[in-house]
Amino acid sequence: DAGVIQSPRHEVTEMGQEVTLRCKPISGHNSLFWYRQTMMRGLELLIYFNNNVPIDDSGMPEDRFSAKMPNASFSTLKIQPSEPRDSAVYFCASREGRGGQPQHFGDGTRLSIL
């Protein structure tokens, strides 16, 4: 079975540029999560969706960050404009049902902003 698919796996770009990260959740999963992992803060939740609707975006660091889920099989996380401090590994995860079910993670996008 295909797991959570993220693209690109690596992204290197110059500050000020727009960055778009993509995620395809596991088919049938109704919750989707975006995380950021850094050395300083560990794994932190940015935003999550339930049935394509954003439920909690309190972890989104700034207005430069936005996320969408236009349908059940696709989500994007956009940073515009990007800054060097946005450099991190960004993970997407999905889950079926509510509570009591584990989240399944993609392999992440390693983002480097120069």
Add this chain to the structure above:
Amino acid sequence: DQQVKQNSPSLSVQEGRISILNCDYTNSMFDYFLWYKKYPAEGPTFLISISSIKDKNEDGRFTVFLNKSAKHLSLHIVPSQPGDSAVYFCAASAPRSGDKLTFGTGTRLAVRP
């Protein structure tokens, strides 16, 4: 405010011996706990979970123990194998927090052959 803490950043164990990874939490509302394993350049993989109504859950070589009064949980791996070498994350969720998981900072386990 680190609600889930893994105070040992690393652990080294001999192959065949027991590995014990620890996790402490501060939020008494947490009612569900999970352990994830992460290899380099991969996403975290779910390992085992436990509900707050239990104090132990076992799955093969992996056992999670929960001590609610101490707000402490631990993951035991017996016997440890070199393939278990990875970073282990503890995570917790609370009712009415939606589907949010709060993660610890991870413990890097190295199993020596």
